[in-house]
Amino acid sequence: MDVTTSKSASVPRDTPIRNAMLKAAAGVLSDAYTHGLAEIRGLARPPQPKSPFLKAEPTVLPALGDNTPLTPEGRKSLEQYWEVYEQVKQDSSTPVKAKTLERRRVAWTEFHELTGSSLPIFKVQKSHIWAYRDALKRAPARSGSISELRRLSFPEKLEKARNGSNYAKLDPGTIKDRLRQIQVVLQLAVIRGHLVSNPAVGVTESSSVTRPSRRAYTTKELNVIFTSAPFDRVWPLEDDNTTDLPTYWFTAIRSGSRYGYFSTV
Known part of the structure; x- marks a missing residue:
């Protein structure tokens, strides 16, 4: 009904959208009637709704920091997303080999068991990836070959290792590989448009950033430097005017009345 013009329009009865809406409304009203009747009768457990609109799980809304x-x-859970990944990847033109897929599945299973299998994938943050990295450093190695660990979940294996059991720990190469498998799965989610960003990018096996080391001067090299111009000069203390030099210098060595300088250029 158009209130401003006092005109109305009729919708044909055979339109699919009208029939679908009426069917949905009828299902909801039927469940409401059944539930109300159960309350009147004092039933402790009201019957479960039959309408798919009432049986649907509540939607998990994004929060600050989420993907x-x-x-x-x-919106799939971490556990459910593995099936999505496996189907998409293995049906593509570049499927992975069976051994690689198994390594990937092991890493993903460990990750979702530690993080929470029901956690929606869009709620995975970089802190979850770092927590998994830290857990891998405490995890027992070759747990699939140890009878008392084989059937345990990843958190249970960590608990076993924490309680003083003398298990060998995972080597850095294995930890690096596990982190890479998680990153690969999440990267496919980005490539296929399931998520905006990959939270596993930047998480490494090492907690420190590797920086290139610089070689120190040898004694022979230092002698060559300080016997060459302009270091071969004796600068009088009363007339120590270094501002005329074409480059800037700072005092590095002082021995009596002799100065040595290092170039800052």
């Missing part, structure tokens, strides 16, 4: 789910796949 952005772009498709329904981006």
